[in-house]
Amino acid sequence: MSKSRFGNTAFWTLAAGTLLLYFSFLVALVVAAIARTKLSTVQPILFCPEIKFAIGLSLLTATITTVLSMLVAVPAAYALSQYRGRGQSLLEAILDLPLVLPPVALGFLLLVFLQSSVGLAIQEHFLQFVFEVPGIILAQFAVVSGFALRVMKSAFDSLDPRYEEVARTLGLTKGQAFMRIVLPLSRNGLIASAALTWARSVGEFGATLIVAGAFERKTEVLSIAIFLNWQLARIHEGLTLTLLLLCVSLLALALFRKFGGVLRV
Amino acid sequence: MFWKHLRLILLVTTIAVSFALAASPGSLMVFAGAASRPALQEAAKAFEKKYHARIHCTFGGSGTVLSQMLLTKTGDVYVPGSGFNMRIAEEKGVVKKGAARKVAYLIPVISVQKGNPKKIASLKDLAQPGLKVAIARPGAVCLGDVGVTLLRRAEVYDAVMKNVVTQPLDCGQTAGVVRMKQVDAAIGWDVFGKWYPKDIASVSIPKDIRGSAWDYIPAAVTVYSKRPRLARQWIDFLVSPEGKSIFRKHGYLTEVK
Incomplete structure (x- = not known):
C-alpha cells in the first residue's frame, strides 16, 4: 500500500469513526430513556x-404559530433574498437575533414590552396575551x-433568478411572477420551513412559561408538563x-429531510 | 537530574494536591431550593471559616434539585423550600423519614403591589371583581396548597378562584409575577416583602384563619451522603443560634408564635 493511500484510509476511518461515535451518543440518549420507561405506565400517563x-x-x-410564521417569513425572506444594498449584513444580523437569544431572554423581552404602556394598551383594546393562549402563540x-x-x-x-x-419578460407582473414561478419552485423549501418551525414550536418552553404561565388546563403545554x-x-x-416529544420532533424532522434535502441552511 | 526537573515535579505536586483537596473528606454537596439562597450562602461561608470544610451549594427549584439528586444519586444535604418537598424526598427514599430539622419558618401573607393600590385588607378582598390574583399551582408548590387551604377556611375559595389568572410553578415565580405587576395580589410568603421591599408589600392574614397553615425550610442528610458526620454538623450549625441569626438577618422567621 502506498503512503498516500494509507493516509487516505486513515483519514476516512477517522472521519467515519467520529460520525459513528456522535451518532451512538444520540442513540445512547434515546436508548437510556426507553430503558428507564415502564411500558405499563405509558398509557395512563x-x-x-x-x-x-x-x-x-x-x-x-x-400549528397556528407555524401558519403565522410562514405568512411573515415568505414575503420577508423574499425581500431579504432580493435585497443587495447598504446595511444588508446588519439587517441580517438583527433578524438572526431570535435564533441565538435564549428563549427565556426573548420571553423576558416580550413580557417587559407587554407590561409597558404601549403593550398594556394593545392588550386592553386588541388582545390579551399575558397568561392567555394568545400569549403562548406570541411566545x-x-x-x-x-x-x-x-x-x-x-x-x-x-433559485435560479433567470x-x-x-x-x-413574458409580461407577468412582479407579484404574478412570485405567485406562479417563485413560490411553486420553492415548494420544498416551504414545506421544510413549516415542518422545522412546527417542531420547534411544539418544543418551546422558556418564552412560553414567562409570557403565558402554566395554568393547568388553560396554558399548560407539553413542554411545561x-x-x-x-x-x-x-x-x-x-x-x-419526553419520549412523546421526541417522536413528534423526529416525524417533523423526517418531513424536513424529505422535502428540504437540497437546502443549505 | 533532580534539580533539572524540580519545576515539573512542583507543578505535578501542586495539581495533585489541589485535586486531593477538592475531593477531600472536608467538602459537602448541598442541594437547596432557591428560596433560601441568600441565607444559605452566608451560612456556608460562616461554616467554612469555622470548621475548615468546603460547602458546595446547588440552587434551583426544590423539586428540580431533588430530581437531580435522584437521577445522579449524589448530594449530602437537601434543603428544600418547604416541608412538602421534604415529604416527597422521604417518599422517594432520598432522606430517611423523620430525619429533617426545621431551619426557618415561612408565614403566608397576601403579597400586593407596594403601597397596596387596590386596598386589599383581607382574603375576602381578593374576590373583588376585575382583580388579578396569582396562586401557585396546588399539588406542585407548597404555597399553592397553603393558598387553597386559606381560601377554603375564609370561605372565599370559589369567588377568588374566578380572579386567579396564573398558577406559578414555584415560590420565586410567585414573587416574580407580583414584581412584574402581572397580578394585583398573590398568596405569598412574608419573606417576599423583605426580599423586594421596593415592589412588594405584605398584608397579613389573621391568626384564626392562618392557624397551622405555615411552612418551614427543612434540612436533612441524604442517604447518598459519603460524609454523614460532617453533613449532620452542617445542619447542627444551621439550627444553632449563629445559623438562625443569619436566617433572621435575611428576613426569615426562626420561631413561630
Missing part, C-alpha cells in the same frame, strides 16, 4: 386529562419565526412525555 389537554394545546398552538412566534425566515431565505437564494426574469414532572421528581411521567 398519556391519557390522563391534564396531559391530553397539554398535548392538544401544544399541537394547536404550534412561540417570537422564538421560531427567525428559523422560518432563515430556511425560506435559503430556499429563495437557491426563471423569474423570463416570466417578467415535562418541566412540572421534573419539578415534582416524577421521573417516569417526565420521561414518557
Whole structure:
C-alpha cells in the first residue's frame, strides 16, 4: 500500500469513526430513556386529562404559530433574498437575533414590552396575551419565526433568478411572477420551513412559561408538563412525555429531510 | 537530574494536591431550593471559616434539585423550600423519614403591589371583581396548597378562584409575577416583602384563619451522603443560634408564635 493511500484510509476511518461515535451518543440518549420507561405506565400517563389537554394545546398552538410564521417569513425572506444594498449584513444580523437569544431572554423581552404602556394598551383594546393562549402563540412566534425566515431565505437564494426574469419578460407582473414561478419552485423549501418551525414550536418552553404561565388546563403545554414532572421528581411521567416529544420532533424532522434535502441552511 | 526537573515535579505536586483537596473528606454537596439562597450562602461561608470544610451549594427549584439528586444519586444535604418537598424526598427514599430539622419558618401573607393600590385588607378582598390574583399551582408548590387551604377556611375559595389568572410553578415565580405587576395580589410568603421591599408589600392574614397553615425550610442528610458526620454538623450549625441569626438577618422567621 502506498503512503498516500494509507493516509487516505486513515483519514476516512477517522472521519467515519467520529460520525459513528456522535451518532451512538444520540442513540445512547434515546436508548437510556426507553430503558428507564415502564411500558405499563405509558398509557395512563398519556391519557390522563391534564396531559391530553397539554398535548392538544401544544399541537394547536404550534400549528397556528407555524401558519403565522410562514405568512411573515415568505414575503420577508423574499425581500431579504432580493435585497443587495447598504446595511444588508446588519439587517441580517438583527433578524438572526431570535435564533441565538435564549428563549427565556426573548420571553423576558416580550413580557417587559407587554407590561409597558404601549403593550398594556394593545392588550386592553386588541388582545390579551399575558397568561392567555394568545400569549403562548406570541411566545412561540417570537422564538421560531427567525428559523422560518432563515430556511425560506435559503430556499429563495437557491433559485435560479433567470426563471423569474423570463416570466417578467413574458409580461407577468412582479407579484404574478412570485405567485406562479417563485413560490411553486420553492415548494420544498416551504414545506421544510413549516415542518422545522412546527417542531420547534411544539418544543418551546422558556418564552412560553414567562409570557403565558402554566395554568393547568388553560396554558399548560407539553413542554411545561415535562418541566412540572421534573419539578415534582416524577421521573417516569417526565420521561414518557419526553419520549412523546421526541417522536413528534423526529416525524417533523423526517418531513424536513424529505422535502428540504437540497437546502443549505 | 533532580534539580533539572524540580519545576515539573512542583507543578505535578501542586495539581495533585489541589485535586486531593477538592475531593477531600472536608467538602459537602448541598442541594437547596432557591428560596433560601441568600441565607444559605452566608451560612456556608460562616461554616467554612469555622470548621475548615468546603460547602458546595446547588440552587434551583426544590423539586428540580431533588430530581437531580435522584437521577445522579449524589448530594449530602437537601434543603428544600418547604416541608412538602421534604415529604416527597422521604417518599422517594432520598432522606430517611423523620430525619429533617426545621431551619426557618415561612408565614403566608397576601403579597400586593407596594403601597397596596387596590386596598386589599383581607382574603375576602381578593374576590373583588376585575382583580388579578396569582396562586401557585396546588399539588406542585407548597404555597399553592397553603393558598387553597386559606381560601377554603375564609370561605372565599370559589369567588377568588374566578380572579386567579396564573398558577406559578414555584415560590420565586410567585414573587416574580407580583414584581412584574402581572397580578394585583398573590398568596405569598412574608419573606417576599423583605426580599423586594421596593415592589412588594405584605398584608397579613389573621391568626384564626392562618392557624397551622405555615411552612418551614427543612434540612436533612441524604442517604447518598459519603460524609454523614460532617453533613449532620452542617445542619447542627444551621439550627444553632449563629445559623438562625443569619436566617433572621435575611428576613426569615426562626420561631413561630
